[in-house]
Amino acid sequence: MPAGAEPLIVPVLRSAAEALQAIREDLGECTRCKLHGLGRTQIVFGVGSESADVMFVGEAPGADEDAQGIPFVGRAGQLLTKMIEAMGFRRDEVYIANVLKCRPPGNRNPEPDEIATCQPYLFRQIASIQPKVIIALGAFAARTLLETQDPISRLRGRVYEFRGAQLIPTFHPSFLLRSPGYKRDAWDDLKLAMALLARQPPASAAPAE
Ligand code: URA
Numbered sequence: 001m002p003a004g005a006e007p008l009i010v011p012v013l014r015s016a017a018e019a020l021q022a023i024r025e026d027l028g029e030c031t032r033c034k035l036h037g038l039g040r041t042q043i044v045f046g047v048g049s050e051s052a053d054v055m056f057v058g059e060a061p062g063a064d065e066d067a068q069g070i071p072f073v074g075r076a077g078q079l080l081t082k083m084i085e086a087m088g089f090r091r092d093e094v095y096i097a098n099v100l101k102c103r104p105p106g107n108r109n110p111e112p113d114e115i116a117t118c119q120p121y122l123f124r125q126i127a128s129i130q131p132k133v134i135i136a137l138g139a140f141a142a143r144t145l146l147e148t149q150d151p152i153s154r155l156r157g158r159v160y161e162f163r164g165a166q167l168i169p170t171f172h173p174s175f176l177l178r179s180p181g182y183k184r185d186a187w188d189d190l191k192l193a194m195a196l197l198a199r200q201p202p203a204s205a206a207p208a209e
Helices: 016-027 063-068 075-086 112-129 138-146 173-178 180-196
Strands: 054-058 095-098 133-137 160-162 165-170
Touching (some): 054 138, 075 173, 075 180, 112 138, 133 138, 133 180, 138 160, 138 165, 165 180, 173 180
Parallel strands (some): 054 095, 133 165
Antiparallel strands (some): 160 165
């Protein structure tokens, strides 16, 4: 090495935890889209195991998530927890994140510019965790990941490839709370995910009520 030249040390291999931490630090107190000025309390980044085989992707934080800083802790979150447990996992064994990291005012739908701004952070979360299976909860998650505008009713029921993971779209737990008749279809989707993971449902498992 020539005298005075500094060795160039580039950290190539980072743990998933370090990679997630770096993404969180990049987000900072994000002001990249208008949601930061529309009443959000805090950024809701994601929760769970950094080495999860299964990752759930929802839409956006609601009031409870905005207050606690944790995804899926309200009523829809309680149903999601039952769905996770029916698959034979504990909630802390999977990873849960949303397309948007900030709560849209009044729980309105995410807008295209907000999705476009936040999408790279979700994609980086997925690249860090490298889950085997991604379960996209509802139209916004499925459409963002699959880059389509198809309705969730058309997208669900089959397996897609997403950057090395297998992606299964299913109904959003909030929709299932409003329309419990679709829980059977959602359970079929979760069973598809379990088959991909070569996992049997626990003896007590039943469609989440
Ligand atoms: N709905 C979502 O999509 N995400 C949450 O975190 C809570 C409710």
